[in-house]
Amino acid sequence: MDDVELRTEADAILAELVGAPQGAARLREDQWQAVAALVRERRRALVVQRTGWGKSAVYFVATALLRRRGAGPTVIVSPLLALMRNQVESAARAGIRARTINSANPEEWDAIHEEVERGETDVLLVSPERLNSVDFRDQTLPKLAATTGLLVVDEAHCISDWGHDFRPDYRRLRAMLAELSPGVPVLATTATANARVTADVAEQLGTGAGEALVLRGPLERESLRLGVVRLPDAAHRLAWLAEHLDELPGSGIVYALTVAAAEEATAYLRQRGFPVAPYTGRTENADRLQAEEDLLANRVKALVATSALGMGFDKPDLGFVVHLGSPSSPIAYYQQVGRAGRGVDHADVLLLPGKEDEAIWRYFADTAFPPEAQVRQTLAALADAGRPLSAPALEALVDLRRTRLETMLKVLDVDGAVKRVKGGWIATGEPWVYDAERYAWVARQRAAEQQAMRDYVSTDGCRMEFLRRQLDDEGAAPCGRCDNCAGPWADPSVSAEALTGATRELDRPGVDVEPRRMWPTGMPALGVDLKGRIPAKEQCSAGRALGRLSDIGWGNRLRPLLADGAPDGPVPDDALRAAVAVLADWARSPGGWASDGPDAVPRPVGVVAVPSLSRPRLVESLAQGIAAVGRLPYLGTVTYTGASDPHRAHRSNSAQRLRTLSDAFAVPEELAADLARAPGPVLLVDDYSESGWTLAVVARLLRRAGAEQVLPLVLAVAG
Known part of the structure; x- marks a missing residue:
């Protein structure tokens, strides 16, 4: 078959894929070049093209052509379930039978494997995590490598640890690449790879199979209008969003840096009457599916999402992307904003940076390769x-x-x-x-990306050109559309009414503190005789905190107070008032000591503080203040034994932390006597709970000393 006939057949498949009449759809020349390299030349190719360029059309058309010529099924390694769902539906339109293996459908795996072996599946989509599963790696992967007709690596920048989103599960692809039969084509695709990442991925693709073909196009999205709106604080940003969300075109995505911030923004926007839905790492899979469907059908104005909604979500008419806070990488930022404007002439992209952004970057930065x-x-x-x-x-x-x-x-x-x-x-x-x-260079690269994100916010040059240069995109030039090229286009005004509502939402304190129920594995090996479930009579109860350090309400106030090196002093008045309010709400809640339910606990008999080496005045004044307002006896603190330094437990894993804490505290005789004279629940006050092990250890001691329950109240929790 000559090129003309092959091209005609490819265009006919494309028409089926997009639901167009025969002859009404045609691959662009750059897409056809990729298809021809895979089908005619059986090459390995890396395609670096902007989001929405049509990478999926390339591998679906190539799949259909290869299958008609007797090739085995296409295996697509794809990072997100959202992408898999979109692609399975797209493939069906062209008569391509696609199945997926991922953590959400284990009950289907056996049947899918059988379908693949019988030749009934044209495309098998696999999450990268499956590549590291023992059974999949040892049993399924060798069979796939032997029968695959085309291997597709989506979001291929994840292979490279030079990239902004390195994922070690992708490294398993090296073994599969080496085991492929001779002449099996490979397609790697990404929209976010600079020159170094492109070279690294191309080198890995070409190992043992000759030099990989690199097809790189311009990454500009002509439909995007970029802008930055600087506002004083989180309340102003939330208020701005409520004030101007309806002015943004169509439906879109509001990105937040943390799960807590996404949940706060969702709650506030819903109060203001907006149809929005959260999409985070804490969102249940069924709720994620519903949220995706609602956005695709324009039943919601926006999804309020973390990076959990990132690579792969495909809604061509997405009208806007707003970021409540700056991501730490301009490349990651460009990938997220690339969700918008794929199939429309105009889409708005706005960044609302916050003073707390860098603190949040640091909070999530502990990912470097260990020493x-x-x-x-x-x-x-x-x-x-x-x-x-x-x-x-x-x-x-x-x-x-x-x-x-x-x-x-x-x-x-x-x-x-x-x-x-x-x-x-x-x-x-x-x-x-x-x-x-190499590891040091990667760390420096992360620091450089953070600086570039600061520069993006402050630049007076073209924002699109800035982002394209970060991706080493040749020919980057002023776009003529962004707020620096064409003048500010987003109204920064916020009404007093909206600001009051946002401030009220962010000022509302109170989150749950979940207790530890199980001791970590392996403690006896460390000389600590704790294992299995914590006995019920020694457990800490569920508690309360003012907020999470990762949220944009109380988190913004508490981070400076609890930062390493922050000066010690009495608890601020607003924090004490908030703690008292949390305590009052807790008392009235079902099961609280001021409730009427059958599960109500007795009123606490007193307040006990966890001693602090770094913030003793803060913790003790908080405990004493709560005791005074609640008219409860202040029973004092547990004491340090000196056997170990609790500070060593900071940022350790659970087992190491518990080893350090297990003998660090003791209940003084006077406190034990008080608990024995008046048994009942006690409030346990601390400044911060990162893992829950300090609370668990101290609660165990107090309960052994006579406390009937231990109810923790802390200023902040992690996460």
Whole structure:
């Protein structure tokens, strides 16, 4: 078949894909170049094109052409369920049978595997996390590699640790690339890769298969109008959103930096009568599905989302993207705003930066690859164990938090130093080199991205040109549309009424403090005789906090108060008043001591404080103030034993933290006597709860000393 016939067939498939009459749809020349490279030349190609360029059309058309020529199914590695759902529906329009394997449909996996083996599936979409599953890696992946007709790596910048969104699960693709049969084409796609990431991904694609073809186009989106609106504080930003949301075209996305901020914004906008829905890491899968469908059908004005709604969500007529706070990377920012304006002539993109943004960047910044000593300690622990160790078991031996530990293990797995097996991880004994220079460069790159985001906010040059230059996009030039090119177009005004409502919403204190119910795995190995479920008679009860450090209401007030190095002093009056209000609401809630329900607890018999080495005046004044207002006896504090330094527990994982805290406190005799004379619930006051282990340890001591319940009240919680 010559090029003309192949092109005619490809265009006919495209028409089916987009639901157009035959002859009414035609691949653009750059799309056709990618399809021809895959189908005719069976090459490996990297396509770097702006969001909405039509990358999915390339691999669906190529799939249909290859399947008609006897090739095996296409395997698409795709990072988000939203993308998978969109793509399965798109494929069906062209008669392409697509199935997906991900964490949301385990009950379907066996049936899907059988369909693939019978040749009934044209496209198999796989989440990158599946690549690191032991069963999938050892049983399914080799079969796929042997039968795949086309491998597609979507959001391919995730492969590279130079990229803004490196995901170690993607590194498993190296093994699959090496195991593919000769002549199997590979397509990698991304909309956000600068020159260095492009070169890194192309090198990995071409390993053992010749040089990869790189097809890179201009990344400008002519439909986007970029702007920045600077407002004094979070209340003004929320009020601005409520005041101007209806002025933004169509429906869109409001991005927040944290789950707490997204939930706060959602609650306020709903109070103001806006049809909006949250979309965060805490949103249940069924609710995410409903939210996506509501946005696609324009039943909501906006989804209020974190980065959980990022790569892959496809709504061509999305009319706006607003950010409540600056992301830490201009490349990640451009990827998110690229959700808008794909199929419309005009879309508005606004950034509302906040003073707290950088504090939030720091809060979530603990993701760098660990120092060599901790990596070697992990390898030694696995080698010495003589059996597989789970991540929780490793936590008892290595002072790394769970997320960081698991990320490190995945990298070591791909590097060949460890292997994931049934029951956990083992060391392979293979030599491994710590690439300190590379890890340091990546850390510097993250710092440079943060500075670039500051520069984006403050620049008086073209904003689109600025973002394109961050992506090394050749030919970047002034857009003529943004607020710096064409003049400010977003009205920054906020009415007094809207500001009052937003301030009231953000001033409302009170979040739940969930207690610990289980001791961490592996404590006996650390010489601490605690394991399994915490006995009910020794547990801490559910408690309350003024706010989360990650929210934009009380979090903004509490972060400076609780920051490392902040001066100690009496609790601020507004914080004490808020704590009293939280306490009053708690007392009246179902199960509270001022409620009438059958589960109501007795009124607390007194207030006890957790001692603080860094903020003793803050904690004690808070406890004494609550006792005075609540007309409760102040019973004093538990004491430090001096056996260990509780500060060492800061930012440790659960096992290491508990080891440090397990013998750090004692109940003084006078306090124990008070509890024995008047048994009942006690309020336990502290400044901050990051993991809940301090509260759990102190509550256990107090309950053993006679407290019938321990009700924690803290200024702030993490998360």
